[in-house]
Amino acid sequence: MYAALLNNVLVLAVDEAQKQQNKNLSQKYFCPHCQREVQLIIKKERSYFKHLAQVTNMSGENKEHALSKELLYTALRKTHFDAQMETSLANGQLRADILASPKLAFEIQCAPLNKSEFRHRHSLYWNLGIKDIWIVGKRHYLEQNLKKSQLIFFRNNQAWRDYYLEINPQQEILRLKYNVLLEPVTNKLHYQIQVFNLNPVGLRNLWHFQPNLQKYQVNAQKQKEYLQLQLAQKSLKGMQIAEKLYKKRQTIEDLPSWVFQNFRAVNTCDNVTKYLNQT
Incomplete structure (x- = not known):
């Protein structure tokens, strides 16, 4: 850096x-x-x-995971799901945190998880015809800027668009972050938030939640300044974009206005790279 x-x-x-x-x-x-x-x-x-190196409190994460799992399991049972905890699936290759029904499972992720392990578990659920919903603990909460390690936990539906589920067992709540979008060039996130109590009423409200989706605003000049800074600092992103601009014989001033104005979906490249790859 x-x-x-x-x-x-x-x-x-x-x-x-x-x-x-x-x-x-x-x-x-x-x-x-x-x-x-x-x-x-x-x-x-x-x-x-x-x-700086982070000190991982595995004991704290284990307690957070156990309490979160127990609260969600209890709420599901009271909502008339025949939920089961720590269910062995796929001939022992997979253990579901909570199997809510034969077609629905919940995974609560408080500890680190790499992409290959996630893909393995997700593909096992897929092969079994089970929809896996991932709910994250404190370590993985969404903040202002998107981290690559968070991308695996996003899901999408028509009502909420790209969404992200967080659990706070101390407050006994589920936090839905929905309509998640990235700024045109930076990794800054914009999203709406709705909180649900971790009980039968809260779960029913979550199932039937139909929000009004906001339209976000962005300062195009700030996006342009961010790109200029990346180029000046010769960051990895800056060097990659500079190479593409050079090959196209273009400068920042040649880029179309939409590159700095249009929000983008999570798990997509920045608009400048997208434009340079297309042209």
Whole structure:
């Protein structure tokens, strides 16, 4: 990472390294994408920012998972589902957190999960003809910016569009984040939120929820400035787009207005890359 946030202002690693060497300052920097704290690494050949190692509280995650599972199971049983916990499926290859019916399962994910493991479990459900709904714990909550690790948990339907389900067992609620869209160029998320109590009434309200979908607004100039910054910093995205622009013999000023104005679905590339790949 060659840039980070300092007091909510984007700064370059090379500039901060120079300041620290001259004044021996100690500052707190944060990632502009995930908001986690990062450390300035100063080396002779180059300076950069690096994410601080996270300490994983597996005991806390296990408690969160167990309590979430118990609350959802109880609510489903009271809603007249013949729900079962820890059901073995696919000749023991798969264990469903909660099998609500022969065609519906719920997975509550509080711990890390890589894409290959998710695909394996999801494909087993698919082969069995079971719809798997994934509900995430605190570790995976959606915030301002999208993380790649969150993409696997999205689902889509006509009423909610792209949506994401979160559980908070301490508050005994389910949180639906729906109508999720990404800004044209950045990874900043826009979504609506509806909270449901983790009880039979709350589940019924969730099943029948028919929202009015908002139309989001975006500052096209800010999107353009973000792209200019990516190019100037020579980030991975910036270098990839710069190469495509060079091959097309185009500049940022040649890009059509929709590139900076139209929101995009999750799990799609930014509009600039989309346009350059099409033309």
